[in-house]
Amino acid sequence: MKNIFPFLDWISSYKKTDFVKDLLAGITVGIVLVPQGMAYAMIAGLPPVHGLYASLFPVLVYALLGTSRKIAVGPVAMDSLLVAVGLGTLAITGVENYIKMVVVLALMVGVIQFLLGVLRMGFLVNFLSKPVISGFTSAAAIIIVFSQMKHLLGISVVGSNRIYKTVINIFYKLGEINYVDFSIGLVGIALLLGFKKWAKNIPGILVIVVLGIVAVYFFQLETYGIKLVGNVPSGLPSFIMPTLNIEDVKQLAPIAIALALVGYLEAISIGKAIEDKTGEDTIKANQELIALGSSNIVGSFFQGYPVTASFSRSAISFDAGTKTNLSAVFSVILVVLTLLFLTPLFKFLPNAILASIIMVSVVKLIDIKYFKYLWSNRKDEFFVMLVTFLITLFIGITQGILIGVLCSLLLMVYRTSKPHFVEIGNIGNSDYYKNVIRFADEVVVRNDLLIVRFDSQLYFGNSAYFKKQLLKHIKAKGPALKGIILNAESINYIDATAADMLTKLIHDIRERELQFYIAGAIGPTRDIIFSTGIIKELQREFLFVKTKEAVDFFDDPNEISLLAAKVAYENSRMAKAKRNIN
């Protein structure tokens, strides 16, 4: 039961002091949620009120089912952008049809997340590496900033999902800038940054929204041609079943998959980041998928659009001292009150104010520091980040993620296809066996004995490389060579292709009158050695726990203790046989 409704975990021990903190945090988040929700809906290309609709039931459902106690769910910038970009490529006419499609999209995102959770696919998120996430987020932030330029400048620009087209379009319209809009936006940005720096406790977003409305109302700024949010329908959303047809579902499928994964990724990474700080350990990957999925499904019945955890609001909530998911309920109450009583006020809210809120909140997602870090420390991963960034920026968001993931997997495979292969030797007066190049001054190199270490699993992708390298080292040693010891400590797996190669190689090496020993094989590798042809070719007497023992045996083949033999020959088949005898 507690697995399905994680809030049951804390509800029994809930204290009065917790309530006060949750109430305060909930209200603080709610104050930000209202303008942010409207702003993000605008990014998504929706009428602002849908951002408020998406802040009701999805938030409540997550409070019931989610495993993180401190994340704030609702509309977020990145997902809103994904919605806009995804639907931008489809030819949808009219706001009504657009809303319908967005609702279907929310339903699909929810169903995908729910199913992934049920199928326990939460581990998938592990394949989004940090360079991919950062490259992707940085590019998305830039796209969002440019998508808001028209609101900040008060010009009308044809939207495009190609950033360079947007930039060109803005450039052509620079002559038409409405300086009142522009000034309002700049003041908004300045105030937000100022509050953030010097008065952290004041909810800057709320202040500039109120100031904006007041300014428009009293100075009748609309006469200067500035763009306002306009009429926001009053009242709560009603229950409407999304209308599905196969054609739409097909068209929306790629963007729904991307949104489902990105949304999940955001929620889990924000949740984990907060857990890191609190030391709590409640998040369960698959239940999170189910919770987010349910949020989106229920949200789609009430004209919401895809939601996930918001980075900024989660941070605000955490700073305000939230204790449990109950705080989310108070945020929802605030949104309900807004929808019932405050919508008439938003008629006077300038779009430039919402644009300034969006810009300030996303610009910090551009991760220049990480770019620099990777550039100086990891050129290969820098490349992955750059590719992800450029493709996201210039080709598309889903393509960016996809190719980023592909690149990082390829990098991983490439890395293991030519792993580190070194000759090691004994460091005088110790039982250390280390790289003869790194420790050139200390290591004793013998001509009659080649000791090598291979730093990777042995599999089809590198078995040819392994063989080539070993033969090269054998050749370099010349005719004095009598034996070869393979230090297998970092060979953590041997697949069928490599096992075959190794078996044949040992055979060939022995035919050349050279001895071959394996030292330091770990358990799983020993199991493989014993279950394949390797052991028949090698003979178990040539397996050792430590390199030093192999060297001693090479020098004097009698010297091996009972314990050393027992540990060296242990493997799962033997263990099973022993158990059966007992």
Place this chain on the structure above:
Amino acid sequence: MKNIFPFLDWISSYKKTDFVKDLLAGITVGIVLVPQGMAYAMIAGLPPVHGLYASLFPVLVYALLGTSRKIAVGPVAMDSLLVAVGLGTLAITGVENYIKMVVVLALMVGVIQFLLGVLRMGFLVNFLSKPVISGFTSAAAIIIVFSQMKHLLGISVVGSNRIYKTVINIFYKLGEINYVDFSIGLVGIALLLGFKKWAKNIPGILVIVVLGIVAVYFFQLETYGIKLVGNVPSGLPSFIMPTLNIEDVKQLAPIAIALALVGYLEAISIGKAIEDKTGEDTIKANQELIALGSSNIVGSFFQGYPVTASFSRSAISFDAGTKTNLSAVFSVILVVLTLLFLTPLFKFLPNAILASIIMVSVVKLIDIKYFKYLWSNRKDEFFVMLVTFLITLFIGITQGILIGVLCSLLLMVYRTSKPHFVEIGNIGNSDYYKNVIRFADEVVVRNDLLIVRFDSQLYFGNSAYFKKQLLKHIKAKGPALKGIILNAESINYIDATAADMLTKLIHDIRERELQFYIAGAIGPTRDIIFSTGIIKELQREFLFVKTKEAVDFFDDPNEISLLAAKVAYENSRMAKAKRNIN
């Protein structure tokens, strides 16, 4: 110069005895090459003479440029089938157009191989694992056998690239079997198998070809309605530039890429198999690509079709004692003589004889033994082989290879995403630290100290798993725990994502008043530890060469020798700094 023309390597030291061996081997291979070439051209859907054309210039060009001295190049069964299946899906009308397309295909295959060689992409072949190759070859062999059924049975069956359709079509025509054709074919098969078993030195293929021609000629078997090869044009092929147009190139691209890679794979694996036996070491992956590519390009100017190394003829050549590529020149002379003087004889050669040659040579490629081996030893790789086999058999050859490669890469990634993570402990009276479960009877487990080993590189795909497992183990130890030692011997890499995770994790662990030590990190891992934030969080005093030293330090923090410290802290930055000082 010797890199471009590898034959310069042996030509200077060429001996008279080598010449005799090359002459004999060349003639033996030539005797098989003529009927095989014709038979394989038939598989490819071409008039048999094109198999002879493909046995001229391509073979000569390879002799000049190839790095393997003992492989026999020319038409082969697998590539012929790929040609047939690939072109079968395009709607080509008329033999003339079909030939034109095949020639364009040969040119494209050549260009692709040549470019891959120039771009030094020879390593790509490493990604074809043995289960994929075996699964693919087994399925292809079955497809070839069924494609030859109609010739063996003397029925006419509409060709199809779907094996089940071929089987059904054959089944429907079973009533129309020509028993003379069938008998000839069965006798051919029986003789081939018989010679192979009891009289290895007799060239069985030549014998049954001669017997077939003689029988048809003297007993006028054509009156029984059997199918004959028919008129084979006499004379050498003339130089004709292939006619290219973009539409054809586009259509042929996927099949050309598959053929280029498969052909290369065959050549390199046959070449390496022979090198294994002779101890020679002359094959260079990229030069092989250039050699094969040039062969196919030149071949396409003389109405050839894609060629590569033949498994059966290379084996024959090796058995006959070939020494160098000169033997190939003698084979070519034999083909030239055939084209000039012997073509009239082939008019009387029954198709069933060619079918029996094909069937006997490919049926041994069905690798049931390897299926069984994987089934009992490697269920996961068995699955990869089975998928490759089934997709090749029922969906398509290129799809089979592609999905096979993808599956084996995914398996590799999956394996590294949840690697072996174990607690290790000291085996009494030794400095062995081993898995506490495997060595439950011997290991001393301490409550105040957790020693763990993680058997994989640490990267984005498993960094979350690592953290989860470590925290689980820490929790299980309970409040008595004072320190954690990570045995990093088999962690052969740490990527940026994982380095970040590890840095934060060490910080969190230390905040819980627990100590954290890393023991046994290998050189490349030490470099990463020292070049990322890990070292700042960890402090280098907590790095050790051996697990035992970390344990001793945990028990008594003063005890560390100068040498131990020096080896433990060695890293590339330090080494560079030291070099700069010197």
